[in-house]
Amino acid sequence: MTATLIDGKAFAAKMRARVADEVARVKAAGIVPGLAVVLVGEDPASAVYVRNKGKQTLEVGMESFEHKLPIDTSEADLLDLIATLNADPAVHGILCQLPVPDHIDADKVLAAIDPAKDVDGFHVSNVGLLATGQKAMVPCTPLGCLMMLRDLHGSLSGMDAVVVGRSNIVGKPMAQLLLRDSCTVTIAHSRTKNIEDVVRRADIVVAAVGRPEMVTGDWIKPGATVIDVGINRIGAGLKDDGSPKTRLVGDCHFESCAAVAGAITPVPGGVGPMTIACLLANTLTACCRANG
Numbered sequence: 001m002t003a004t005l006i007d008g009k010a011f012a013a014k015m016r017a018r019v020a021d022e023v024a025r026v027k028a029a030g031i032v033p034g035l036a037v038v039l040v041g042e043d044p045a046s047a048v049y050v051r052n053k054g055k056q057t058l059e060v061g062m063e064s065f066e067h068k069l070p071i072d073t074s075e076a077d078l079l080d081l082i083a084t085l086n087a088d089p090a091v092h093g094i095l096c097q098l099p100v101p102d103h104i105d106a107d108k109v110l111a112a113i114d115p116a117k118d119v120d121g122f123h124v125s126n127v128g129l130l131a132t133g134q135k136a137m138v139p140c141t142p143l144g145c146l147m148m149l150r151d152l153h154g155s156l157s158g159m160d161a162v163v164v165g166r167s168n169i170v171g172k173p174m175a176q177l178l179l180r181d182s183c184t185v186t187i188a189h190s191r192t193k194n195i196e197d198v199v200r201r202a203d204i205v206v207a208a209v210g211r212p213e214m215v216t217g218d219w220i221k222p223g224a225t226v227i228d229v230g231i232n233r234i235g236a237g238l239k240d241d242g243s244p245k246t247r248l249v250g251d252c253h254f255e256s257c258a259a260v261a262g263a264i265t266p267v268p269g270g271v272g273p274m275t276i277a278c279l280l281a282n283t284l285t286a287c288c289r290a291n292g
């Protein structure tokens, strides 16, 4: 391996410590920042994320409000809960964990969240503010990626960046953030022709497609920075007792990419911890804005 490992876990711990210091200052002024997380159903991966979010919210001294709703919750009941949270002055940030069950329209739910409390940055008004270079709530995963890139490179101005994946949660906002930092940005996706050649032009590659180990070392320009957003659980043979073993991998094939890249995020321990740290920072920001 030649690449430098980008330690998202350590970076996130430092960020959480800074947030905790700021929370202590805000609390001394009589305000307790609060984050409400809503989970509909029992998707195991979502349940793990929600548990981690709640735990880390408490660890930085904020109030955590968890709302776990049964899978058959109606859209109307979910919208009612969001209206209640919008009106609650103790709640500064609201996050509805995605995906929601099929009978609920996710766009309607996201649109119902007060944009000032939209710590995910998914409300169309925050999407529009980001796209037009105004003060927005910025989605947590791309924000975490950007912070690691700035920490590594300082200015990103003029760099060629390729974002692989065009989701609303990561790909599109990531591209907006890189553009805002004056990168030349390309979004590659499942229909992109000669995708390897497109990715090979990049100084910065952000992989966010949800396809295990899709990006391989021969796609990477020597010395490029690789940010791997993917978290995929794949089979890894059998345990001694014959039960299936699994392991977590990213959207990049780590060994081959690390042999060519200048720097790379590991999975786990790269982007993942930064997402929650940015969520806490966004909640603190929302709280400070709400209280002048």
Ligand code: GUN
Pocket (backbone or CB within 6 Å): 095, 096, 097, 098, 099, 120, 140, 141, 169
């Ligand atoms: N599901 C996967 N990632 C996210 C995220 O960043 N926010 C929400 N609300 N749901 C998700």
